[in-house]
Amino acid sequence: MSIIEISNLTKNFGKVRALDGINLELTEGEIYGFIGPNGAGKTTTIRILLGILKPDEGQASLFGMDAWKDAVEIHRRIAYVPGEVNLWPDLTGGEVIDLFVKLRGTNNESRREELIERFDLDPSKKCRTYSKGNRQKVALVAAFSSDADLYILDEPSAGLDPLMEKVFQECVLEAKSRGKSVFLSSHILSEVERLCDSVSIIRQGKIIESGSMRELHHLTRTNMILETKEDSISLEGLDGVHEIEESNGGYSFQVDSDKLDAVIKYLSQFEVIKLESAPPRLEDLFMRHYRVSGGDQK
Amino acid sequence: MTRGLFSQTGQNARLILRRDRIRLPIWLLAIILLTIVVAFAYTGLVPTEQERMVMAETMRNPAVTAMFGPGFGLDDYDYGAIMGHQMLLFTALIVGIMSVLIVARHTRGDEENGRIEMIRSFPVGRVANLSATTLVLLGANILLAILTGIGLWATGIEGLDLGGSMLYGAVLGVSGFFFAATTAFFAQLFESSRGTMGVSFAFLGFAYLLRAVGDVGNETLSLISPLGLVIRAEVYVNNYWWPVLLTFGLAIVITGLAYYLHSLRDLEAGFIPSRPGRKHASIFLQSPFGLALRLQRTAILGWVGGMLVLGASYGSVLGDLETYLEAMELIQAMLPDVEGFSLVEQFLPMLMAVISMICTIPVLLMVLKIKGEETKNRTEHLLARAVSRSRIMGSFLVLSLVVGFLVLSFGAIGMWSAGAAAMDEPIPLATILPAAMVYFPAILVMIGVAMLLVGNFPGATTLAWGYLAYSFLVVYLGAILQLPDYLAVITPFGHIPRYPVEDIVFFNLFLLSLIGVVLIIGGFWGYKKRDIFG
Numbered sequence: 001m002s003i004i005e006i007s008n009l010t011k012n013f014g015k016v017r018a019l020d021g022i023n024l025e026l027t028e029g030e031i032y033g034f035i036g037p038n039g040a041g042k043t044t045t046i047r048i049l050l051g052i053l054k055p056d057e058g059q060a061s062l063f064g065m066d067a068w069k070d071a072v073e074i075h076r077r078i079a080y081v082p083g084e085v086n087l088w089p090d091l092t093g094g095e096v097i098d099l100f101v102k103l104r105g106t107n108n109e110s111r112r113e114e115l116i117e118r119f120d121l122d123p124s125k126k127c128r129t130y131s132k133g134n135r136q137k138v139a140l141v142a143a144f145s146s147d148a149d150l151y152i153l154d155e156p157s158a159g160l161d162p163l164m165e166k167v168f169q170e171c172v173l174e175a176k177s178r179g180k181s182v183f184l185s186s187h188i189l190s191e192v193e194r195l196c197d198s199v200s201i202i203r204q205g206k207i208i209e210s211g212s213m214r215e216l217h218h219l220t221r222t223n224m225i226l227e228t229k230e231d232s233i234s235l236e237g238l239d240g241v242h243e244i245e246e247s248n249g250g251y252s253f254q255v256d257s258d259k260l261d262a263v264i265k266y267l268s269q270f271e272v273i274k275l276e277s278a279p280p281r282l283e284d285l286f287m288r289h290y291r292v293s294g295g296d297q298k
Numbered sequence: 299m300t301r302g303l304f305s306q307t308g309q310n311a312r313l314i315l316r317r318d319r320i321r322l323p324i325w326l327l328a329i330i331l332l333t334i335v336v337a338f339a340y341t342g343l344v345p346t347e348q349e350r351m352v353m354a355e356t357m358r359n360p361a362v363t364a365m366f367g368p369g370f371g372l373d374d375y376d377y378g379a380i381m382g383h384q385m386l387l388f389t390a391l392i393v394g395i396m397s398v399l400i401v402a403r404h405t406r407g408d409e410e411n412g413r414i415e416m417i418r419s420f421p422v423g424r425v426a427n428l429s430a431t432t433l434v435l436l437g438a439n440i441l442l443a444i445l446t447g448i449g450l451w452a453t454g455i456e457g458l459d460l461g462g463s464m465l466y467g468a469v470l471g472v473s474g475f476f477f478a479a480t481t482a483f484f485a486q487l488f489e490s491s492r493g494t495m496g497v498s499f500a501f502l503g504f505a506y507l508l509r510a511v512g513d514v515g516n517e518t519l520s521l522i523s524p525l526g527l528v529i530r531a532e533v534y535v536n537n538y539w540w541p542v543l544l545t546f547g548l549a550i551v552i553t554g555l556a557y558y559l560h561s562l563r564d565l566e567a568g569f570i571p572s573r574p575g576r577k578h579a580s581i582f583l584q585s586p587f588g589l590a591l592r593l594q595r596t597a598i599l600g601w602v603g604g605m606l607v608l609g610a611s612y613g614s615v616l617g618d619l620e621t622y623l624e625a626m627e628l629i630q631a632m633l634p635d636v637e638g639f640s641l642v643e644q645f646l647p648m649l650m651a652v653i654s655m656i657c658t659i660p661v662l663l664m665v666l667k668i669k670g671e672e673t674k675n676r677t678e679h680l681l682a683r684a685v686s687r688s689r690i691m692g693s694f695l696v697l698s699l700v701v702g703f704l705v706l707s708f709g710a711i712g713m714w715s716a717g718a719a720a721m722d723e724p725i726p727l728a729t730i731l732p733a734a735m736v737y738f739p740a741i742l743v744m745i746g747v748a749m750l751l752v753g754n755f756p757g758a759t760t761l762a763w764g765y766l767a768y769s770f771l772v773v774y775l776g777a778i779l780q781l782p783d784y785l786a787v788i789t790p791f792g793h794i795p796r797y798p799v800e801d802i803v804f805f806n807l808f809l810l811s812l813i814g815v816v817l818i819i820g821g822f823w824g825y826k827k828r829d830i831f832g
Contacts, residue, residue: 047678047830050678050681050682051681052677052678052681052682052829052830053829053830054827054828054829071681071686072684072685072686073684075681075682075683075684075685076684078682080678080682080683082675082678082679082682084675086674086675086676086832087676087679088589088593088676090592090593091575091583091592092575092576092577094575094576094577094578094579095575095576095578095579095580095583096579097579098578098579098583098584099579099583099584099588099589100679100683102579102584102585103584103585103586103680103683103684103685104683104684105683105684123577124574124575124576124577125574125575126575128490128492129490129572139679152682
């Protein structure tokens with residue numbers, strides 16, 4: 001069953017087209033990664049999902065209900081953590097957590113205390129005194145202590161230290177193990193790689209790549225380092241080989257996953273001293289698209 | 299003792315002057331100009347000796363004593379005595395506010411924001427910033443003293459002699475320095491600049507109240523209060539310098555204490571540890587309305603208290619208003635002759651119009667908070683949970699209605715109670731309360747305008763303030779400036795019956811309320827449809 005269904009979603013801010021016909025589907029029990037550079041439209045998409053912004057065209061539905069019209073009904077079943085958590089300076093963290101849990105409807109006292117402990121948060125302090133990371137923790141504790149069906153997280157681990165990031169990832173995986181769905185917008189690709197089942201990459205308001213993690217890996221390239229006895233071998237112009245660099249008497253380059261076999265066969269005619277390969281990384285895929293987007297801009 | 303505690307104080311002082319190069323001159327200039335303008339205003343207000351003697355008589359009632367301090371020189375109430383008695387205390391209060399704000403900003407404020415940490419990483423003495431702040435404030439207050447003194451003397455107004463004027467300035471300067479010293483002291487005790495400022499202002503208010511109580515009953519209390527000492531310099535009449543010297547000495551001692559505490563403590567620490575807050579939300583803070591109330595709790599209490607005081611300050615002069623009014627041709631021109639009503643009763647609608655428009659300020663603040671929360675990206679926390687837009691807007695609407703009712707009532711009650719103490723034949727509450735409440739429909743229209751803007755044109759909410767300012771100009775000044783009547787047609791405050799002089803026209807009030815309700819509905823309608831930006 002799909003939890004989130006977005007079809008042909010378009011949103012303009014004045015003359016600027018923030019979202020340009022995006023499609024996206026999150027099925028139940030899945031962790032969905034949503035990645036893209038700053039200003040690509042991630043937060044706009046999330047705000048439309050939350051019924052805070054109204055789409056100009058297209059549909060966004062959660063649990064089969066319309067994101068705009070049925071916002072309140074939908075929000076009883078979701079938990080949201082914004083990217084930039086702005087809190088009321090005069091309230092304490094504990095008060096804010098209680099308020100948030102109360103506003104959602106359900107309450108789970110024991111989980112609250114457990115999460116406050118795990119995230120190492122002092123709930124008796126005024127939000128004014130919290131650092132960015134601590135404000136983030138307040139939102140995370142409020143989100144995970146409520147028993148939601150869908151967690152919408154907008155760059156939630158920005159500002160967390162590595163220890164807390166780990167706690168956060170545990171919380172996400174626990175939610176998944178309980179059969180909950182997670183929509184995770186993130187900058188931290190290692191995090192997405194570790195947690196997500198499916199990924200969409202958004203750039204300038206368009207989805208440019210999407211699919212399961214496995215499918216995406218096929219799209220990516222394998223990193224290789226090669227040393228041969230022969231000094232000069234010709235890699236240039238070889239189909240499927242990119243980013244060739246000479247280093248320390250060897251070469252480093254990237255190979256398209258579907259051309260790997262042909263490239264290896266070609267290399268075997270030289271006397272290979274060393275051949276290292278690194279697994280394809282989401283980062284390479286992302287950087288590839290990112291660089292293209294950089295080139296597009298005037 | 300560590301060596302070099304003060305090193306680089308001069309450089310720090312220059313930094314403070316650089317950062318306050320606009321703020322500080324504006325404060326000083328505003329205070330000096332206010333003083334001089336008021337001095338001239340008195341020459342227009344009570345031009346003859348006979349009128350000044352009438353004014354002196356009004357100074358003898360306890361309500362006025364509580365406000366201005368005990369009268370002195372009442373037998374020969376010339377402009378000097380008037381200034382020294384009616385103006386000096388209030389101006390000292392303003393100078394105190396200036397000192398509190400600037401000192402808190404440069405001591406605890408900078409420390410809290412981590413700027414002192416940066417400074418202290420350089421070869422700068424531990425108390426250099428504190429002493430730089432003290433020096434700047436000392437210099438500013440001395441400058442204020444000299445300029446005010448010379449300025450008052452230079453007006454050439456009869457009774458404002460050189461000696462008295464210089465003492466007038468000195469009293470202001472020393473008050474400013476005293477409250478700078480106490481603020482520097484409190485900055486050592488509290489960990490936040492808000493705490494520092496809060497306690498410093500509370501101390502200022504306490505000094506004023508202590509003096510008020512002391513002046514009416516027990517003079518010892520007044521002598522303990524620094525503001526009580528202010529009035530005892532009896533400027534222009536007896537010109538006592540001892541209160542200035544005493545206050546200055548005390549300020550030096552307090553400053554020394556602040557230095558000592560500062561040199562002892564860790565950076566960013568305080569002697570009074572910040573109190574841990576609640577770990578759980580109380581049951582009042584578990585709904586959007588609870589949140590709206592909690593966010594503006596302090597402001598609401600402040601406004602309600604403030605309106606009570608404002609009402610009381612109008613009320614306290616009501617008793618003698620009749621005598622005043624007869625002498626003032628200007629006001630008489632504003633008031634049409636109505637048979638069967640005293641001048642005070644005729645003046646009442648005008649007072650109420652002013653009070654109700656001031657009451658509109660907190661009401662608008664409550665409504666426009668919806669926009670403020672959105673700008674600060676905090677509305678999304680609510681909207682992302684099971685809270686509808688109407689519920690958010692409704693919470694702030696209900697709060698603004700309640701606050702509007704409260705401030706209006708308390709303004710009226712303040713006026714009635716002080717009036718009852720000061721008048722021979724007090725105006726009954728049954729007259730004052732309706733005279734205030736007839737303005738509620740006008741406030742409702744203002745709420746409607748603000749709601750409509752928040753709901754449909756969130757970028758243009760400032761227009762609500764513009765509309766209020768327009769209303770104020772047209773209704774209050776329109777009568778004096780003889781502005782054409784049609785200008786008052788488009789402000790709700792222009793349609794309120796002038797009770798008690800006129801009968802209450804319920805049709806007008808009903809129509810205004812209806813307009814208000816329609817505007818409010820328009821606000822809800824727009825807010826449900828539009829994008830929320832945070």
